[in-house]
Amino acid sequence: MEGIKEKNYPNMDKMEEAKLEWIKNVETSSDIHEKLFYRFDFSGKLLSLGESKSLSSKLGMHHHGVQPDLAGYTLQDLFGWTRSQSQSQRNVALSTLSKIIEKDRRQEYEVGEEVSFVQSLLNAGFLFVLRLALDEKADVVVKTAVTCLKSLICPLPCEEKMENEKFLFCDGCEMEPLTTTRSVELWKNDKTDHQVASKDLIHGLIKINVIGRLRFLLEFVNLELTTILDCIQIIERFCQHSLKAATVVFENSHLMELFSKKLTKLAEPPLPPPSSNNNNDELAVLASMFAVFRRISQAGRHVCKRVLEFPTLVDLAFRVLAIATTGEASSSSMTILEHVKIEASKLLTVAVSYGYLTEEIRVTRRSFLDEVFARLHDRVLEGRTELLGSDLFFVRFFLRAIGKLEKQSGAYVVGCSIVVGCSIVVTLIGRTSTSCDEKKLLSVLMDFLPISSLCTDPAAGDAAEIDQTTAVGEVKGWAAAKLMKNEKFITSKLLPLISSLAAATAQCSSSSSSSLLCCGGPTYKCSRVDCMSDVAALNHLPVDEAARRELIECAVDCNLLVSLLAYLTELIRRCCRNMAVEVSRWFGAAFLPSVKWMEMDLIKMPSLLHSPASRLLLSTLDLGMKIMRLGKTPTEDNGGYSHLLHAIALLLSTSLRHGQENAFFQLLNSTLFHPDLIRYSSSPGNSPPRQLDSQQQGSTYRPLLKPTTISLNNSLSRSIGDGVSIDTFHVHSSTVALLPVDWPFVPILDVYNSVTIAQSKPEEMSSVRKLMSSLRLIEFLENERPFYMGKMKTSVKITRLICVFLAGDDLYAVKEIRPLLRSLCSIYCQNGTSELDFFSPIAGITSFYDFYESLLEHYEAVSMRDKLFSAVVLLPLHQSCQNNRKSKLSFWCGHKSALSMHSVTEDELLLPMDCYVQPYEDDGEVLQAYLDVLLDGTVNPTRSPALYKIATSHIGHFINLETSDAGRKMRALVIQHADDRLKTEVCLTVN
Numbered sequence: 005m006e007g008i009k010e011k012n013y014p015n016m017d018k019m020e021e022a023k024l025e026w027i028k029n030v031e032t033s034s035d036i037h038e039k040l041f042y043r044f045d046f047s048g049k050l051l052s053l054g055e056s057k058s059l060s061s062k063l064g065m066h067h068h069g070v071q072p073d074l075a076g077y078t079l080q081d082l083f084g085w086t087r088s089q090s091q092s093q094r095n096v097a098l099s100t101l102s103k104i105i106e107k108d109r110r111q112e113y114e115v116g117e118e119v120s121f122v123q124s125l126l127n128a129g130f131l132f133v134l135r136l137a138l139d140e141k142a143d144v145v146v147k148t149a150v151t152c153l154k155s156l157i158c159p160l161p162c163e164e165k166m167e168n169e170k171f172l173f174c175d176g177c178e179m180e181p182l183t184t185t186r187s188v189e190l191w192k193n194d195k196t197d198h199q200v201a202s203k204d205l206i207h208g209l210i211k212i213n214v215i216g217r218l219r220f221l222l223e224f225v226n227l228e229l230t231t232i233l234d235c236i237q238i239i240e241r242f243c244q245h246s247l248k249a250a251t252v253v254f255e256n257s258h259l260m261e262l263f264s265k266k267l268t269k270l271a272e273p274p275l276p277p278p279s280s281n282n283n284n285d286e287l288a289v290l291a292s293m294f295a296v297f298r299r300i301s302q303a304g305r306h307v308c309k310r311v312l313e314f315p316t317l318v319d320l321a322f323r324v325l326a327i328a329t330t331g332e333a334s335s336s337s338m339t340i341l342e343h344v345k346i347e348a349s350k351l352l353t354v355a356v357s358y359g360y361l362t363e364e365i366r367v368t369r370r371s372f373l374d375e376v377f378a379r380l381h382d383r384v385l386e387g388r389t390e391l392l393g394s395d396l397f398f399v400r401f402f403l404r405a406i407g408k409l410e411k412q413s414g415a416y417v418v419g420c421s422i423v424v425g426c427s428i429v430v431t432l433i434g435r436t437s438t439s440c441d442e443k444k445l446l447s448v449l450m451d452f453l454p455i456s457s458l459c460t461d462p463a464a465g466d467a468a469e470i471d472q473t474t475a476v477g478e479v480k481g482w483a484a485a486k487l488m489k490n491e492k493f494i495t496s497k498l499l500p501l502i503s504s505l506a507a508a509t510a511q512c513s514s515s516s517s518s519s520l521l522c523c524g525g526p527t528y529k530c531s532r533v534d535c536m537s538d539v540a541a542l543n544h545l546p547v548d549e550a551a552r553r554e555l556i557e558c559a560v561d562c563n564l565l566v567s568l569l570a571y572l573t574e575l576i577r578r579c580c581r582n583m584a585v586e587v588s589r590w591f592g593a594a595f596l597p598s599v600k601w602m603e604m605d606l607i608k609m610p611s612l613l614h615s616p617a618s619r620l621l622l623s624t625l626d627l628g629m630k631i632m633r634l635g636k637t638p639t640e641d642n643g644g645y646s647h648l649l650h651a652i653a654l655l656l657s658t659s660l661r662h663g664q665e666n667a668f669f670q671l672l673n674s675t676l677f678h679p680d681l682i683r684y685s686s687s688p689g690n691s692p693p694r695q696l697d698s699q700q701q702g703s704t705y706r707p708l709l710k711p712t713t714i715s716l717n718n719s720l721s722r723s724i725g726d727g728v729s730i731d732t733f734h735v736h737s738s739t740v741a742l743l744p745v746d747w748p749f750v751p752i753l754d755v756y757n758s759v760t761i762a763q764s765k766p767e768e769m770s771s772v773r774k775l776m777s778s779l780r781l782i783e784f785l786e787n788e789r790p791f792y793m794g795k796m797k798t799s800v801k802i803t804r805l806i807c808v809f810l811a812g813d814d815l816y817a818v819k820e821i822r823p824l825l826r827s828l829c830s831i832y833c834q835n836g837t838s839e840l841d842f843f844s845p846i847a848g849i850t851s852f853y854d855f856y857e858s859l860l861e862h863y864e865a866v867s868m869r870d871k872l873f874s875a876v877v878l879l880p881l882h883q884s885c886q887n888n889r890k891s892k893l894s895f896w897c898g899h900k901s902a903l904s905m906h907s908v909t910e911d912e913l914l915l916p917m918d919c920y921v922q923p924y925e926d927d928g929e930v931l932q933a934y935l936d937v938l939l940d941g942t943v944n945p946t947r948s949p950a951l952y953k954i955a956t957s958h959i960g961h962f963i964n965l966e967t968s969d970a971g972r973k974m975r976a977l978v979i980q981h982a983d984d985r986l987k988t989e990v991c992l993t994v995n
Contacts, residue, residue: 048102134152266289270290509599805876
């Protein structure tokens with residue numbers, strides 16, 4: 005400025021310095037921490053500090069006031085731009101934020117887990133900024149806002165692929181609602197938009213009427229195809245959120261009327277083939293609408309019935325499936341056709357699973373299904389063309405439909421499709437190597453084709469009874485169906501295939517990448533657990549593409565293995581009982597040792613893998629129990645493989661999720677307490693091995709563990725395919741196990757709760773039976789199944805046992821219960837204090853201090869100087885236990901009157917005396933409490949020998965080594981008031 009004044013330029017006599025600040029040299033930013041430096045370019049790339057300093061100012065990335073020498077924009081910069089008066093700035097900001105959100109959800113940024121850019125935006129109110137952007141008049145801004153909203157809430161592409169893979173499984177129609185809360189309070193009108201959005205993102209969007217705005221855009225705004233598809237996909241995401249959200253979408257009359265008009269327009273004959281771009285666009289929109297209607301239908305059978313009443317919807321779905329597949333499968337037209345066929349098949353499959361559309365299929369099933377199987381016959385048996393993905397969904401839909409029809413008519417009809425399907429099954433089983441798609445097809449056929457009934461039902465007839473005009477493929481298929489129960493086929497083809505698949509899944513489970521997938525390795529992180537449901541995060545999907553591909557292959561192998569084991573079990577039950585010995589030998593020697601899933605944490609597995617893995621273990625149990633019932637179990641290893649079968653049952657007991665109540669109920673009734681599985685492996689002398697009372701165990705645990713009637717009936721209906729009884733395919737909280745790992749202690753907790761919560765005295769005989777059953781099972785599991793009990797912390801197990809002492813006045817002293825308590829306490833204390841941190845979080849207990857207080861009060865009231873009770877009370881007071889100072893003061897001061905009742909000796913303690921005296925106490929208040937009870941005679945060596953030893957050891961160490969005023973004061977008190985024996989015990993020498 006001084007230079008300008010000296011040059012005396014014309015018209016520069018009056019200068020406004022503030023307006024000329026921009027021409028000054030930019031000051032270099034300092035004190036920048038690399039870890040806290042987050043600037044982005046317009047593609048959403050996170051710039052490093054070096055890149056930001058080196059980028060040219062000509063790239064348009066220096067237009068900000070803070071740190072103007074650095075290129076790139078912070079989230080704060082971009083967030084401010086979203087409400088700029090300039091349309092182009094708003095559009096650029098939304099576009100950049102959309103890319104940042106997508107990359108953050110894909111976990112492409114190498115930042116710490118505590119950093120979430122999506123979370124930061126949501127905290128700043130980005131949800132409402134997006135809603136305002138949807139109301140813009142400029143189409144370009146609206147398009148960008150829709151894209152940004154899709155990036156924020158819609159499933160990731162990898163999740164969509166996983167969902168397609170899972171749909172082919174027998175439980176594929178089940179859908180986990182992606183809501184993180186089930187609170188009905190959020191749907192009340194007294195909550196503000198911000199309150200709702202902070203708890204549940206999708207619910208918040210519904211509350212601010214995003215559905216109505218999207219409907220308006222679809223109906224009145226001339227949008228591009230990509231924006232139309234994005235809008236429909238957002239609506240589909242709303243339907244996936246919860247039953248309530250799906251109902252809200254369906255009851256939006258304007259939106260449904262718009263969809264109805266589009267369906268009517270598309271239904272105008274003929275349905276356009278996928279040739280031109282316009283036709284491709286129409287098919288893409290149709291596929292998206294099929295997906296929305298399928299999501300709504302999965303919410304409940306009644307809403308599904310209303311969906312199917314939409315004019316032309318079902319007709320369009322069948323017409324789409326009838327479109328001939330021609331051309332290259334890799335072309336864009338064929339990709340769109342494949343997509344719309346898959347979505348049509350999925351919609352019809354859900355409808356059929358509820359028991360609808362039976363009349364439509366009754367008319368079309370023979371010709372339509374025979375045509376599909378003929379095409380499959382050519383592709384699989386003769387290898388003319390590759391197997392298309394839509395073919396798999398074809399087969400799944402039509403076989404499920406046939407099953408519904410035959411169940412309603414009460415008769416089984418052998419058709420060309422069925423026997424040709426058997427021919428395909430025999431061919432694929434006999435092949436030495438099969439592709440992943442062929443395994444999927446074989447699994448679908450084994451799951452939904454009634455092969456076992458065809459092979460063993462005498463009413464099915466013989467090949468000679470088939471009409472002579474029947475196609476050659478049908479006759480060959482009938483011969484194949486008869487071959488499937490041939491012993492030579494089973495031993496030479498079926499068993500080797502099962503063994504190879506078992507080896508493949510075992511190798512997958514032991515490989516480094518897959519073990520990371522199944523046991524909490526690098527997975528997509530959830531951007532905000534309390535308000536948004538990141539689909540990939542909820543399903544623990546791996547980040548790496550190769551790992552996801554391996555996950556799919558492993559799930560396919562596992563699902564096929566389940567189907568083959570179920571078929572083998574059915575064959576042994578119906579027509580091949582004489583093969584039980586050979587199958588038993590193969591089962592125990594070759595198959596069972598290769599099942600490695602029992603070594604893994606199933607509950608942490610991705611959703612795609614958990615379902616087939618848990619069903620694999622259930623099928624393994626079913627086959628093993630079937631062989632055992634036939635009396636063909638080998639006995640060379642003291643019980644054969646009963647130990648492994650019970651290990652699988654225990655693993656499943658805490659691995660089955662919500663939605664699998666029926667499988668758990670069967671496990672509870674038939675396997676978990678089977679007399680052959682709860683038998684001790686050895687016994688003293690030559691006496692037979694002891695076994696628990698199976699009937700008593702079952703009668704104790706089943707009433708306490710069985711699922712609710714409603715959830716059990718829903719799960720049963722879904723598992724057997726009883727569409728009339730299925731209310732919904734929504735399965736809530738599928739990532740939560742049905743049972744906690746400490747379920748063996750449930751009867752103890754039940755008796756304890758009946759006393760402490762119900763405030764009533766339980767029936768003594770009933771309580772004794774419950775406690776005895778529980779303690780005996782726990783003792784059995786500790787001795788025979790330590791791998792399972794090792795999943796619980798020792799402090800948790802002892803805390804559960806303490807409930808026995810708190811249940812009633814003298815139940816712990818019953819002669820049948822007391823030795824069990826002593827035995828279990830000895831087991832839990834045999835490893836010292838390494839796992840006895842009682843003040844770390846324990847499930848079911850808010851405060852262990854309060855729990856311990858009730859134990860002290862109960863001991864004082866009912867113990868009658870019981871030494872086992874006293875030893876248990878002392879356990880949380882060992883010196884290695886963290887944060888027990890308050891409890892020590894309560895024991896030595898607050899309940900001082902009860903100290904004389906602790907007559908337990910050093911030999912009768914559950915822990916060695918060193919655990920109570922090492923390391924020496926250094927807390928002044930606790931030491932003063934020790935000294936007080938010694939000097940006033942409350943604790944003496946005659947009545948309380950163990951307590952006397954503990955107190956004198958700590959006091960003796962302190963007054964002999966401590967030179968502080970506190971040490972000298974205590975020493976003086978001992979000299980003045982203690983007797984000679986106490987002085988001797990504390991090693992005090994009086995001069």
